[in-house]
Amino acid sequence: MALEIERRFLIKNDSWKEFITKKISIEQGYLSNSLDDWIIRIRFTDNDFKIALKKHIERFTSFEFEYSIPRKDGETIMSNLSNTIKKDRFFLKVEKKIWIVDCFKENNYPLEIAETELSKEEEDLSLPPFISKEITGLSYYSNFSLSKNPFSKWKEDYLTTFKSN
Numbered sequence: 103m104a105l106e107i108e109r110r111f112l113i114k115n116d117s118w119k120e121f122i123t124k125k126i127s128i129e130q131g132y133l134s135n136s137l138d139d140w141i142i143r144i145r146f147t148d149n150d151f152k153i154a155l156k157k158h159i160e161r162f163t164s165f166e167f168e169y170s171i172p173r174k175d176g177e178t179i180m181s182n183l184s185n186t187i188k189k190d191r192f193f194l195k196v197e198k199k200i201w202i203v204d205c206f207k208e209n210n211y212p213l214e215i216a217e218t219e220l221s222k223e224e225e226d227l228s229l230p231p232f233i234s235k236e237i238t239g240l241s242y243y244s245n246f247s248l249s250k251n252p253f254s255k256w257k258e259d260y261l262t263t264f265k266s267n
Contacts, residue, residue, distance in 0.1 A: 106156070106166040107220040109227065110243065114234035118203050118216065121194035121230075128191050128204075131183035132249050141246050144171075144179050151176025162223050162238055185249040196230045209252030215243065 130145040141156040153176075154168040171179075180186070188208055194201040199218060206213040216233060237243045242251065 104165060104167050105159075105163055107163045107223055107225075108217050109162055109220065109236065109238045110215055110217040111229070111236050111238075112234040113203065113214045113216050113232050115232050118192075118194060118201070118230065118232040121196050121201070122192050123195050124193040126191050127188070129180070129186060129188045130245065130249075131180055131186035132246050133179070133183070134246065137241055137244065137246060143246070144176060144183070146176060146180060149173065151180075153179075160223075162220065187245055187249045187252075197228065199228070201230065206248065206253065209254045210248050211254070213248070213253040 126147050128145060128147050130143055133142040133144065134140065137158075139157070141154075143154045143156065145152050145154065151171050151173055152168050153171050154166060156167075157165045159165060187206065187210055189204045189206045189210070192203045192205070194203060201216055201218045203214060203216045206215075215237065216230075218227070220227065241247055242256075
């Protein structure tokens with residue numbers, strides 16, 4: 103069984119950039135219509151297309167099953183989706199822990215989100231100095247939600263919360 107246990111955070115400064123080990127560009131889209139059931143995502147990175155099935159279970163844990171698909175199939179699916187996002191993904195190593203920072207593009211710019219995977223929900227997590235507010239479980243920050251309701255279109259009350267962190 104494939105389980106993903108992760109926590110997500112907003113970023114308060116650029117000090118994360120000193121920890122970068124790798125960068126990739128991502129375009130992804132969704133075949134799902136609602137967060138209430140399984141999320142079906144297609145992701146393109148470089149020459150690689152993958153389809154993923156995700157379902158939230160509890161707190162920080164979700165089922166996640168991901169499979170490679172042929173490039174031609176991926177291109178056909180992506181070209182028929184309207185709810186997509188683009189982002190640059192940076193991989194970081196901070197005190198022996200792997201972190202990911204997603205820097206969103208286009209309608210979700212300038213949103214930046216850091217995340218890290220845990221081995222269990224109870225794992226102690228030391229937060230690096232670039233971390234701000236925790237957003238784990240806040241559905242409006244999910245990639246799926248950002249594909250339907252981009253950050254640039256958020257109402258002022260959301261943006262006030264974002265800017266205060």
